[in-house]
Amino acid sequence: MVQNKKAVIEAVLFMSSEPVSFEKILKLLHTQKVEEVAGILKNMQEELKKEEHGIHLIETKEGWVLKVKADYQNLVRPLTPYQDLSRGLLKVLALVAYKQPITQSEIVKVIGNRTYEYVKILQEKGLINTIKTGRTKALVATKEFAEYFGLETPEDAKKLFESLPLTKEKQEA
Amino acid sequence: MVQNKKAVIEAVLFMSSEPVSFEKILKLLHTQKVEEVAGILKNMQEELKKEEHGIHLIETKEGWVLKVKADYQNLVRPLTPYQDLSRGLLKVLALVAYKQPITQSEIVKVIGNRTYEYVKILQEKGLINTIKTGRTKALVATKEFAEYFGLETPEDAKKLFESLPLTKEKQEA
Protein backbone atom coordinates (compact mmCIF):
# COMPACT_ATOMS: atom_id res chain seq x y z
CA MET A 1 0.00 0.00 0.00
CA VAL A 2 1.35 3.38 -0.99
CA GLN A 3 0.85 5.62 1.97
CA ASN A 4 0.37 9.30 1.66
CA LYS A 5 3.34 10.91 3.44
CA LYS A 6 1.38 13.92 4.60
CA ALA A 7 -1.32 11.66 6.04
CA VAL A 8 1.25 9.53 7.87
CA ILE A 9 2.88 12.62 9.38
CA GLU A 10 -0.49 13.91 10.50
CA ALA A 11 -1.36 10.54 12.11
CA VAL A 12 2.04 10.38 13.83
CA LEU A 13 1.79 13.91 15.25
CA PHE A 14 -1.80 13.33 16.32
CA MET A 15 -0.90 10.17 18.21
CA SER A 16 2.02 11.66 20.19
CA SER A 17 1.57 14.00 23.11
CA GLU A 18 5.32 14.63 23.18
CA PRO A 19 7.39 16.22 20.41
CA VAL A 20 8.48 13.77 17.69
CA SER A 21 12.00 14.23 16.34
CA PHE A 22 12.53 14.78 12.64
CA GLU A 23 14.63 11.60 12.51
CA LYS A 24 11.82 9.58 14.00
CA ILE A 25 9.39 10.95 11.44
CA LEU A 26 11.78 9.92 8.64
CA LYS A 27 12.10 6.48 10.18
CA LEU A 28 8.35 5.99 10.50
CA LEU A 29 7.96 7.01 6.86
CA HIS A 30 10.77 4.63 5.81
CA THR A 31 12.28 7.42 3.79
CA GLN A 32 15.47 9.46 3.57
CA LYS A 33 13.89 12.26 1.56
CA VAL A 34 14.80 14.91 4.09
CA GLU A 35 13.74 17.87 2.00
CA GLU A 36 10.42 16.43 1.00
CA VAL A 37 9.50 15.65 4.60
CA ALA A 38 10.74 19.01 5.86
CA GLY A 39 8.62 20.63 3.15
CA ILE A 40 5.50 18.76 4.21
CA LEU A 41 6.04 19.80 7.83
CA LYS A 42 6.56 23.45 6.91
CA ASN A 43 3.44 23.42 4.73
CA MET A 44 1.41 21.86 7.49
CA GLN A 45 2.73 24.47 9.90
CA GLU A 46 1.72 27.27 7.54
CA GLU A 47 -1.70 25.76 6.90
CA LEU A 48 -2.42 25.41 10.62
CA LYS A 49 -1.49 29.04 11.26
CA LYS A 50 -4.73 30.07 9.54
CA GLU A 51 -7.43 31.47 11.78
CA GLU A 52 -9.82 28.62 11.07
CA HIS A 53 -7.52 26.19 12.92
CA GLY A 54 -7.53 25.75 16.69
CA ILE A 55 -4.24 23.85 16.81
CA HIS A 56 -0.80 24.68 15.48
CA LEU A 57 2.37 22.79 14.69
CA ILE A 58 5.39 23.78 16.73
CA GLU A 59 9.01 22.89 16.19
CA THR A 60 10.72 22.51 19.57
CA LYS A 61 14.22 21.42 20.52
CA GLU A 62 12.98 17.85 20.86
CA GLY A 63 10.98 17.81 17.67
CA TRP A 64 7.59 18.54 16.16
CA VAL A 65 4.43 18.69 18.20
CA LEU A 66 0.80 19.68 17.68
CA LYS A 67 -0.60 21.99 20.35
CA VAL A 68 -3.79 23.87 20.99
CA LYS A 69 -3.32 27.56 20.11
CA ALA A 70 -2.88 29.83 23.14
CA ASP A 71 -6.20 31.58 22.46
CA TYR A 72 -8.12 28.39 23.03
CA GLN A 73 -6.16 26.86 25.88
CA ASN A 74 -8.40 28.04 28.68
CA LEU A 75 -11.43 26.90 26.78
CA VAL A 76 -10.19 23.32 26.35
CA ARG A 77 -8.62 23.05 29.80
CA PRO A 78 -11.64 21.31 31.33
CA LEU A 79 -11.25 18.53 28.78
CA THR A 80 -7.80 17.43 29.89
CA PRO A 81 -7.08 14.96 32.66
CA TYR A 82 -6.69 16.07 36.29
CA GLN A 83 -8.48 19.32 35.50
CA ASP A 84 -11.17 18.21 37.89
CA LEU A 85 -8.83 18.83 40.81
CA SER A 86 -10.36 21.41 43.10
CA ARG A 87 -8.42 24.36 44.49
CA GLY A 88 -8.11 22.55 47.79
CA LEU A 89 -6.59 19.49 46.17
CA LEU A 90 -4.21 21.62 44.14
CA LYS A 91 -3.08 23.42 47.28
CA VAL A 92 -2.30 20.19 49.09
CA LEU A 93 -0.53 18.96 45.97
CA ALA A 94 1.56 22.14 45.87
CA LEU A 95 2.56 21.78 49.53
CA VAL A 96 3.59 18.17 49.04
CA ALA A 97 5.52 19.04 45.89
CA TYR A 98 7.31 21.90 47.62
CA LYS A 99 8.26 20.25 50.87
CA GLN A 100 8.29 16.53 50.37
CA PRO A 101 8.50 14.47 52.51
CA ILE A 102 5.90 16.36 54.50
CA THR A 103 3.64 15.03 57.25
CA GLN A 104 -0.10 15.31 57.12
CA SER A 105 -0.08 17.29 60.34
CA GLU A 106 2.11 19.99 58.78
CA ILE A 107 -0.44 20.35 55.99
CA VAL A 108 -3.33 20.35 58.46
CA LYS A 109 -1.81 23.39 60.14
CA VAL A 110 -2.09 25.48 56.99
CA ILE A 111 -5.03 23.94 55.15
CA GLY A 112 -7.17 22.67 58.00
CA ASN A 113 -9.00 19.48 58.72
CA ARG A 114 -10.06 18.80 55.15
CA THR A 115 -6.46 17.81 54.52
CA TYR A 116 -7.23 14.16 55.36
CA GLU A 117 -9.88 14.01 52.70
CA TYR A 118 -7.69 15.77 50.13
CA VAL A 119 -4.75 13.49 50.84
CA LYS A 120 -6.94 10.44 50.38
CA ILE A 121 -8.21 11.65 47.01
CA LEU A 122 -4.73 12.57 45.78
CA GLN A 123 -3.48 9.16 46.83
CA GLU A 124 -6.31 7.47 44.98
CA LYS A 125 -5.40 9.47 41.90
CA GLY A 126 -1.83 8.26 42.27
CA LEU A 127 -0.38 11.77 42.46
CA ILE A 128 1.04 11.48 45.98
CA ASN A 129 2.16 8.58 48.08
CA THR A 130 2.69 7.85 51.74
CA ILE A 131 5.95 6.74 53.27
CA LYS A 132 6.28 5.83 56.90
CA THR A 133 8.63 7.91 58.99
CA GLY A 134 8.61 6.77 62.57
CA ARG A 135 5.17 6.93 64.14
CA THR A 136 3.68 9.07 61.44
CA LYS A 137 3.17 9.09 57.70
CA ALA A 138 4.95 11.46 55.36
CA LEU A 139 3.79 12.36 51.89
CA VAL A 140 5.82 12.50 48.71
CA ALA A 141 5.13 13.18 45.03
CA THR A 142 4.87 10.10 42.79
CA LYS A 143 6.28 9.18 39.39
CA GLU A 144 2.86 9.90 37.99
CA PHE A 145 3.00 13.37 39.44
CA ALA A 146 6.37 13.95 37.77
CA GLU A 147 5.11 12.67 34.46
CA TYR A 148 2.05 14.83 34.66
CA PHE A 149 3.92 18.04 35.41
CA GLY A 150 6.59 17.24 32.84
CA LEU A 151 9.36 16.56 35.36
CA GLU A 152 12.03 13.91 35.05
CA THR A 153 11.75 12.59 38.59
CA PRO A 154 9.36 13.21 41.49
CA GLU A 155 12.28 14.75 43.40
CA ASP A 156 12.35 17.57 40.85
CA ALA A 157 8.96 18.76 42.06
CA LYS A 158 10.52 21.75 43.85
CA LYS A 159 11.60 23.12 40.49
CA LEU A 160 7.99 23.94 39.77
CA PHE A 161 8.26 26.79 42.26
CA GLU A 162 11.47 28.33 40.93
CA SER A 163 9.67 30.57 38.48
CA LEU A 164 6.96 31.58 40.90
CA PRO A 165 7.04 35.23 41.96
CA LEU A 166 7.13 34.33 45.62
CA THR A 167 9.32 37.30 46.51
CA LYS A 168 7.91 37.71 49.97
CA GLU A 169 8.63 34.10 50.72
CA LYS A 170 12.14 34.26 49.34
CA GLN A 171 12.99 36.95 51.85
CA GLU A 172 11.52 34.94 54.66
CA ALA A 173 13.08 31.67 53.56
CA MET B 1 -12.44 38.18 21.58
CA VAL B 2 -14.40 36.75 18.69
CA GLN B 3 -13.45 33.13 18.44
CA ASN B 4 -13.58 31.22 15.25
CA LYS B 5 -16.12 28.41 15.82
CA LYS B 6 -14.35 25.99 13.52
CA ALA B 7 -11.07 26.59 15.34
CA VAL B 8 -12.70 26.06 18.73
CA ILE B 9 -14.24 22.79 17.60
CA GLU B 10 -10.89 21.62 16.25
CA ALA B 11 -9.16 22.49 19.53
CA VAL B 12 -11.86 20.75 21.54
CA LEU B 13 -11.76 17.56 19.49
CA PHE B 14 -7.96 17.55 19.45
CA MET B 15 -7.73 17.89 23.21
CA SER B 16 -10.33 15.34 24.19
CA SER B 17 -9.39 11.68 24.08
CA GLU B 18 -13.00 10.60 24.53
CA PRO B 19 -15.87 11.39 22.17
CA VAL B 20 -17.40 14.82 22.83
CA SER B 21 -21.19 15.05 22.68
CA PHE B 22 -22.83 17.57 20.39
CA GLU B 23 -24.40 19.24 23.42
CA LYS B 24 -21.02 19.66 25.06
CA ILE B 25 -19.62 21.23 21.89
CA LEU B 26 -22.51 23.72 21.84
CA LYS B 27 -21.89 24.49 25.49
CA LEU B 28 -18.16 25.06 25.01
CA LEU B 29 -18.96 27.38 22.12
CA HIS B 30 -21.59 29.21 24.21
CA THR B 31 -23.98 28.94 21.30
CA GLN B 32 -27.35 27.47 20.47
CA LYS B 33 -26.83 27.62 16.71
CA VAL B 34 -27.38 23.90 16.24
CA GLU B 35 -27.39 23.92 12.46
CA GLU B 36 -24.29 26.03 12.12
CA VAL B 37 -22.30 23.79 14.45
CA ALA B 38 -23.61 20.63 12.82
CA GLY B 39 -22.59 22.10 9.46
CA ILE B 40 -19.06 22.82 10.67
CA LEU B 41 -18.71 19.26 11.99
CA LYS B 42 -19.97 17.72 8.74
CA ASN B 43 -17.62 19.93 6.69
CA MET B 44 -14.71 18.97 8.88
CA GLN B 45 -15.65 15.32 8.53
CA GLU B 46 -15.73 15.63 4.72
CA GLU B 47 -12.45 17.52 4.61
CA LEU B 48 -10.67 14.91 6.72
CA LYS B 49 -11.90 12.09 4.51
CA LYS B 50 -9.41 13.26 1.86
CA GLU B 51 -6.43 11.02 1.26
CA GLU B 52 -3.96 13.64 2.43
CA HIS B 53 -5.29 13.35 5.99
CA GLY B 54 -4.18 10.65 8.42
CA ILE B 55 -7.00 11.27 10.89
CA HIS B 56 -10.73 11.32 10.43
CA LEU B 57 -13.70 12.64 12.36
CA ILE B 58 -16.14 10.00 13.55
CA GLU B 59 -19.60 10.43 14.99
CA THR B 60 -20.11 7.71 17.61
CA LYS B 61 -22.98 7.00 19.93
CA GLU B 62 -21.18 9.01 22.60
CA GLY B 63 -20.29 11.95 20.39
CA TRP B 64 -17.67 13.25 17.99
CA VAL B 65 -14.10 12.03 18.10
CA LEU B 66 -10.96 12.41 16.02
CA LYS B 67 -9.20 9.11 15.30
CA VAL B 68 -6.26 7.95 13.28
CA LYS B 69 -7.51 6.28 10.09
CA ALA B 70 -7.53 2.47 10.16
CA ASP B 71 -4.76 2.34 7.49
CA TYR B 72 -2.29 4.07 9.79
CA GLN B 73 -3.26 2.56 13.11
CA ASN B 74 -0.60 -0.13 13.13
CA LEU B 75 2.06 2.41 12.31
CA VAL B 76 1.21 4.86 15.08
CA ARG B 77 0.11 2.39 17.74
CA PRO B 78 3.54 2.31 19.44
CA LEU B 79 3.56 6.10 19.86
CA THR B 80 1.13 6.13 22.77
CA PRO B 81 0.93 3.91 25.83
CA TYR B 82 -2.79 4.60 26.17
CA GLN B 83 -5.53 2.63 24.49
CA ASP B 84 -9.21 3.44 24.11
CA LEU B 85 -10.42 0.00 25.28
CA SER B 86 -9.25 -1.78 28.41
CA ARG B 87 -8.10 -5.39 28.30
CA GLY B 88 -11.32 -6.70 29.83
CA LEU B 89 -13.47 -4.78 27.35
CA LEU B 90 -11.33 -6.04 24.51
CA LYS B 91 -11.81 -9.67 25.51
CA VAL B 92 -15.58 -9.34 25.56
CA LEU B 93 -15.54 -7.42 22.27
CA ALA B 94 -13.39 -10.11 20.66
CA LEU B 95 -15.73 -12.88 21.85
CA VAL B 96 -18.79 -11.08 20.50
CA ALA B 97 -17.10 -10.42 17.17
CA TYR B 98 -15.92 -14.01 16.87
CA LYS B 99 -19.08 -15.81 17.92
CA GLN B 100 -21.93 -13.41 17.20
CA PRO B 101 -24.77 -13.77 18.05
CA ILE B 102 -23.63 -14.82 21.52
CA THR B 103 -25.54 -14.71 24.81
CA GLN B 104 -24.23 -12.94 27.88
CA SER B 105 -24.24 -16.21 29.80
CA GLU B 106 -21.94 -17.79 27.21
CA ILE B 107 -19.54 -14.91 27.69
CA VAL B 108 -19.75 -15.21 31.47
CA LYS B 109 -18.51 -18.79 31.12
CA VAL B 110 -15.34 -17.53 29.46
CA ILE B 111 -14.75 -14.14 31.10
CA GLY B 112 -16.50 -14.45 34.47
CA ASN B 113 -18.83 -12.21 36.40
CA ARG B 114 -17.42 -8.88 35.23
CA THR B 115 -18.96 -9.61 31.82
CA TYR B 116 -22.15 -7.70 32.72
CA GLU B 117 -20.21 -4.53 33.46
CA TYR B 118 -18.11 -4.84 30.28
CA VAL B 119 -21.14 -5.52 28.09
CA LYS B 120 -22.81 -2.38 29.43
CA ILE B 121 -19.81 -0.19 28.63
CA LEU B 122 -19.41 -1.66 25.14
CA GLN B 123 -23.10 -1.04 24.48
CA GLU B 124 -22.75 2.56 25.65
CA LYS B 125 -19.82 2.95 23.29
CA GLY B 126 -22.04 1.59 20.54
CA LEU B 127 -19.62 -1.20 19.61
CA ILE B 128 -22.01 -4.06 20.40
CA ASN B 129 -25.75 -4.35 20.47
CA THR B 130 -28.39 -6.65 21.90
CA ILE B 131 -30.85 -8.59 19.79
CA LYS B 132 -33.61 -10.76 21.24
CA THR B 133 -33.48 -14.42 20.34
CA GLY B 134 -36.38 -16.24 21.97
CA ARG B 135 -36.33 -15.85 25.71
CA THR B 136 -32.80 -14.61 25.90
CA LYS B 137 -30.71 -11.70 24.63
CA ALA B 138 -27.83 -12.18 22.24
CA LEU B 139 -25.04 -9.77 21.45
CA VAL B 140 -23.79 -8.78 18.02
CA ALA B 141 -21.22 -6.38 16.59
CA THR B 142 -22.56 -3.04 15.33
CA LYS B 143 -21.96 -0.80 12.36
CA GLU B 144 -19.69 1.23 14.59
CA PHE B 145 -17.64 -1.86 15.31
CA ALA B 146 -17.30 -2.39 11.56
CA GLU B 147 -16.20 1.22 11.10
CA TYR B 148 -13.70 0.95 13.94
CA PHE B 149 -11.93 -2.02 12.35
CA GLY B 150 -12.36 -0.82 8.77
CA LEU B 151 -14.87 -3.56 7.83
CA GLU B 152 -17.72 -3.16 5.36
CA THR B 153 -20.44 -4.74 7.52
CA PRO B 154 -20.68 -5.94 11.13
CA GLU B 155 -21.20 -9.48 9.84
CA ASP B 156 -17.67 -9.37 8.45
CA ALA B 157 -16.36 -9.32 12.02
CA LYS B 158 -15.88 -13.09 11.98
CA LYS B 159 -13.53 -12.74 9.02
CA LEU B 160 -11.04 -11.00 11.28
CA PHE B 161 -10.44 -14.34 12.99
CA GLU B 162 -10.10 -16.51 9.87
CA SER B 163 -6.39 -16.94 10.34
CA LEU B 164 -6.87 -18.28 13.86
CA PRO B 165 -6.14 -21.91 14.64
CA LEU B 166 -8.78 -21.92 17.37
CA THR B 167 -10.01 -25.35 16.37
CA LYS B 168 -11.14 -26.34 19.84
CA GLU B 169 -13.40 -23.33 20.21
CA LYS B 170 -14.76 -23.79 16.71
CA GLN B 171 -15.90 -27.25 17.67
CA GLU B 172 -17.49 -25.86 20.79
CA ALA B 173 -19.27 -23.11 18.85
Added chain:
Amino acid sequence: MLTDNDMITLVVNEPSWEDVILKIVAEEGMDPWAVDLIKLADAFNVYLQKIGEMDLRVPARFILIAAILLRMKSDIFAAKKLRTVLSDSEKPPDPMLKILAEVPPLQPPLKRIPLGSVTVDELISALKKAFEVKERRTIRKDRLRRAVAQVLPVDQEDITDRIEKLYSQINSYLTELQCSVEFSKLVKTWERRSIVRTLLPLLHLTQEGKVDYRQEQVWGEIIVEGKKNESKA
Protein backbone atom coordinates in the same frame (compact mmCIF):
# COMPACT_ATOMS: atom_id res chain seq x y z
CA MET C 1 -33.03 -4.49 59.85
CA LEU C 2 -31.76 -7.61 58.13
CA THR C 3 -32.90 -10.90 59.57
CA ASP C 4 -30.70 -14.01 59.51
CA ASN C 5 -32.77 -15.30 56.63
CA ASP C 6 -32.40 -12.08 54.62
CA MET C 7 -28.68 -12.24 55.15
CA ILE C 8 -28.50 -15.84 53.98
CA THR C 9 -30.60 -15.15 50.90
CA LEU C 10 -28.40 -12.20 50.03
CA VAL C 11 -25.14 -14.07 50.36
CA VAL C 12 -26.40 -17.15 48.54
CA ASN C 13 -28.14 -15.38 45.65
CA GLU C 14 -26.01 -12.36 44.80
CA PRO C 15 -23.39 -13.01 42.10
CA SER C 16 -20.46 -11.39 43.91
CA TRP C 17 -19.41 -10.21 47.34
CA GLU C 18 -19.39 -6.61 46.07
CA ASP C 19 -23.07 -6.97 45.23
CA VAL C 20 -23.83 -8.36 48.67
CA ILE C 21 -22.19 -5.42 50.39
CA LEU C 22 -23.78 -2.95 47.97
CA LYS C 23 -27.19 -4.39 48.62
CA ILE C 24 -26.73 -4.37 52.37
CA VAL C 25 -25.80 -0.70 52.12
CA ALA C 26 -28.10 0.53 49.36
CA GLU C 27 -31.30 -1.48 49.69
CA GLU C 28 -31.37 -2.17 53.37
CA GLY C 29 -30.25 1.36 54.17
CA MET C 30 -27.59 0.04 56.51
CA ASP C 31 -24.41 1.88 57.23
CA PRO C 32 -21.57 -0.28 55.89
CA TRP C 33 -19.58 0.52 59.01
CA ALA C 34 -22.46 -0.65 61.15
CA VAL C 35 -23.03 -4.07 59.59
CA ASP C 36 -23.10 -6.46 62.47
CA LEU C 37 -20.35 -8.98 61.88
CA ILE C 38 -21.64 -11.19 64.68
CA LYS C 39 -24.97 -11.26 62.92
CA LEU C 40 -23.29 -12.23 59.67
CA ALA C 41 -21.45 -15.03 61.47
CA ASP C 42 -24.69 -16.18 63.11
CA ALA C 43 -26.42 -16.20 59.75
CA PHE C 44 -23.58 -18.35 58.50
CA ASN C 45 -24.16 -20.76 61.36
CA VAL C 46 -27.87 -21.00 60.59
CA TYR C 47 -27.05 -21.53 56.95
CA LEU C 48 -24.67 -24.37 57.80
CA GLN C 49 -27.42 -26.09 59.69
CA LYS C 50 -29.77 -25.72 56.77
CA ILE C 51 -27.65 -26.86 53.86
CA GLY C 52 -28.48 -30.21 52.45
CA GLU C 53 -26.04 -30.29 49.64
CA MET C 54 -22.52 -29.12 49.83
CA ASP C 55 -21.75 -25.90 48.04
CA LEU C 56 -18.38 -24.83 49.32
CA ARG C 57 -18.49 -21.52 47.45
CA VAL C 58 -21.26 -20.16 49.64
CA PRO C 59 -19.66 -20.72 53.06
CA ALA C 60 -16.44 -19.31 51.58
CA ARG C 61 -18.35 -16.20 50.50
CA PHE C 62 -19.65 -15.66 54.06
CA ILE C 63 -16.13 -15.70 55.37
CA LEU C 64 -14.88 -13.44 52.57
CA ILE C 65 -17.61 -10.84 53.12
CA ALA C 66 -17.11 -10.85 56.87
CA ALA C 67 -13.36 -10.46 56.35
CA ILE C 68 -13.79 -7.59 53.90
CA LEU C 69 -16.15 -5.73 56.22
CA LEU C 70 -13.80 -6.31 59.12
CA ARG C 71 -10.91 -4.97 57.09
CA MET C 72 -12.90 -1.89 56.04
CA LYS C 73 -13.85 -1.18 59.62
CA SER C 74 -10.34 -1.61 60.95
CA ASP C 75 -8.98 0.70 58.23
CA ILE C 76 -11.34 3.40 59.42
CA PHE C 77 -10.32 2.91 63.04
CA ALA C 78 -6.66 2.97 62.07
CA ALA C 79 -7.14 6.22 60.14
CA LYS C 80 -8.97 7.78 63.10
CA LYS C 81 -6.14 6.79 65.40
CA LEU C 82 -3.60 8.32 63.04
CA ARG C 83 -5.56 11.60 63.01
CA THR C 84 -5.35 11.89 66.75
CA VAL C 85 -1.62 11.25 66.71
CA LEU C 86 -1.06 13.88 64.03
CA SER C 87 -3.16 16.67 65.45
CA ASP C 88 -1.32 16.37 68.75
CA SER C 89 1.89 17.71 67.29
CA GLU C 90 2.57 21.26 68.36
CA LYS C 91 5.42 22.42 66.20
CA PRO C 92 4.76 25.82 64.60
CA PRO C 93 3.98 25.59 60.89
CA ASP C 94 6.60 26.36 58.27
CA PRO C 95 5.92 30.02 57.19
CA MET C 96 6.65 29.15 53.58
CA LEU C 97 3.86 26.57 53.61
CA LYS C 98 1.47 29.17 54.91
CA ILE C 99 2.28 31.47 52.03
CA LEU C 100 2.08 28.66 49.50
CA ALA C 101 -1.38 27.80 50.75
CA GLU C 102 -2.50 31.36 50.14
CA VAL C 103 -1.15 31.99 46.63
CA PRO C 104 -3.01 30.57 43.58
CA PRO C 105 -2.23 26.87 43.49
CA LEU C 106 -0.17 24.97 40.94
CA GLN C 107 -1.95 24.85 37.62
CA PRO C 108 -1.51 21.50 35.91
CA PRO C 109 -0.23 21.89 32.35
CA LEU C 110 -2.49 21.17 29.39
CA LYS C 111 -1.86 17.56 28.76
CA ARG C 112 -3.32 15.57 25.93
CA ILE C 113 -3.68 11.83 26.22
CA PRO C 114 -3.85 10.40 22.72
CA LEU C 115 -5.65 7.08 22.90
CA GLY C 116 -4.52 4.44 20.44
CA SER C 117 -7.19 2.43 18.69
CA VAL C 118 -7.24 -1.31 19.05
CA THR C 119 -5.67 -3.06 16.07
CA VAL C 120 -7.05 -6.26 14.57
CA ASP C 121 -4.00 -8.13 15.91
CA GLU C 122 -4.77 -6.91 19.41
CA LEU C 123 -8.38 -8.01 19.04
CA ILE C 124 -7.29 -11.49 17.96
CA SER C 125 -4.80 -11.85 20.78
CA ALA C 126 -7.47 -10.75 23.26
CA LEU C 127 -9.65 -13.60 22.05
CA LYS C 128 -6.80 -16.10 22.37
CA LYS C 129 -6.09 -14.86 25.85
CA ALA C 130 -9.75 -15.15 26.87
CA PHE C 131 -9.85 -18.80 25.77
CA GLU C 132 -6.52 -19.57 27.41
CA VAL C 133 -7.72 -18.13 30.70
CA LYS C 134 -10.97 -20.08 30.44
CA GLU C 135 -9.06 -23.30 29.75
CA ARG C 136 -6.77 -22.72 32.72
CA ARG C 137 -9.77 -21.98 34.92
CA THR C 138 -11.57 -25.14 33.79
CA ILE C 139 -8.51 -27.27 34.47
CA ARG C 140 -8.10 -25.72 37.91
CA LYS C 141 -11.79 -26.23 38.71
CA ASP C 142 -11.71 -29.88 37.59
CA ARG C 143 -8.65 -30.53 39.69
CA LEU C 144 -10.28 -28.92 42.70
CA ARG C 145 -13.52 -30.81 42.15
CA ARG C 146 -11.66 -34.13 41.96
CA ALA C 147 -9.67 -33.30 45.09
CA VAL C 148 -12.81 -32.33 47.01
CA ALA C 149 -14.65 -35.44 45.79
CA GLN C 150 -11.80 -37.58 47.03
CA VAL C 151 -11.82 -36.10 50.51
CA LEU C 152 -15.53 -35.41 50.82
CA PRO C 153 -17.54 -37.61 48.47
CA VAL C 154 -20.82 -35.88 47.65
CA ASP C 155 -23.78 -38.04 48.52
CA GLN C 156 -26.55 -38.51 46.04
CA GLU C 157 -28.94 -39.22 48.89
CA ASP C 158 -30.56 -36.26 50.59
CA ILE C 159 -29.21 -35.58 54.09
CA THR C 160 -32.76 -35.45 55.53
CA ASP C 161 -33.44 -38.99 54.24
CA ARG C 162 -30.21 -40.17 55.76
CA ILE C 163 -31.10 -38.62 59.13
CA GLU C 164 -34.54 -40.25 59.03
CA LYS C 165 -33.09 -43.64 58.16
CA LEU C 166 -30.51 -43.55 60.91
CA TYR C 167 -33.13 -42.44 63.41
CA SER C 168 -35.37 -45.40 62.66
CA GLN C 169 -32.32 -47.70 62.67
CA ILE C 170 -31.38 -46.44 66.15
CA ASN C 171 -34.96 -46.82 67.32
CA SER C 172 -35.09 -50.41 66.15
CA TYR C 173 -32.23 -51.21 68.57
CA LEU C 174 -33.79 -49.45 71.47
CA THR C 175 -36.21 -51.59 73.42
CA GLU C 176 -37.60 -51.62 76.94
CA LEU C 177 -34.49 -53.39 78.12
CA GLN C 178 -31.89 -51.85 75.92
CA CYS C 179 -31.68 -48.08 76.03
CA SER C 180 -28.42 -47.63 74.14
CA VAL C 181 -26.66 -48.92 71.06
CA GLU C 182 -22.99 -48.91 70.03
CA PHE C 183 -22.12 -46.63 67.15
CA SER C 184 -20.13 -49.47 65.52
CA LYS C 185 -23.37 -51.44 65.17
CA LEU C 186 -24.95 -48.63 63.20
CA VAL C 187 -22.11 -48.49 60.65
CA LYS C 188 -22.62 -50.96 57.83
CA THR C 189 -19.00 -51.59 56.94
CA TRP C 190 -16.24 -50.27 59.14
CA GLU C 191 -14.42 -48.03 56.65
CA ARG C 192 -13.93 -44.28 56.50
CA ARG C 193 -16.65 -43.35 54.02
CA SER C 194 -19.28 -45.40 55.77
CA ILE C 195 -18.26 -44.10 59.20
CA VAL C 196 -18.58 -40.48 58.04
CA ARG C 197 -21.92 -41.25 56.37
CA THR C 198 -23.26 -42.48 59.70
CA LEU C 199 -21.59 -39.95 61.99
CA LEU C 200 -22.90 -36.89 60.14
CA PRO C 201 -26.63 -37.72 60.49
CA LEU C 202 -25.96 -38.75 64.09
CA LEU C 203 -24.58 -35.28 64.82
CA HIS C 204 -27.70 -33.77 63.27
CA LEU C 205 -29.94 -35.99 65.43
CA THR C 206 -28.04 -34.89 68.52
CA GLN C 207 -28.32 -31.27 67.47
CA GLU C 208 -32.05 -31.70 67.01
CA GLY C 209 -32.23 -33.17 70.50
CA LYS C 210 -33.53 -36.57 69.39
CA VAL C 211 -30.64 -38.70 70.64
CA ASP C 212 -27.63 -38.40 72.93
CA TYR C 213 -24.23 -39.95 72.67
CA ARG C 214 -21.22 -40.37 74.88
CA GLN C 215 -17.69 -41.57 74.34
CA GLU C 216 -15.95 -42.61 77.50
CA GLN C 217 -12.50 -43.11 76.01
CA VAL C 218 -10.77 -41.14 73.31
CA TRP C 219 -11.03 -43.19 70.06
CA GLY C 220 -13.21 -45.58 71.97
CA GLU C 221 -16.73 -46.76 71.24
CA ILE C 222 -19.48 -44.16 70.94
CA ILE C 223 -22.61 -45.09 72.84
CA VAL C 224 -25.81 -43.76 71.30
CA GLU C 225 -28.73 -43.32 73.66
CA GLY C 226 -32.31 -42.47 73.08
CA LYS C 227 -33.68 -39.42 74.84
CA LYS C 228 -35.73 -40.58 77.79
CA ASN C 229 -39.04 -39.30 76.48
CA GLU C 230 -38.16 -40.28 72.88
CA SER C 231 -36.74 -43.77 73.36
CA LYS C 232 -40.06 -45.47 72.84
CA ALA C 233 -40.96 -43.47 69.77
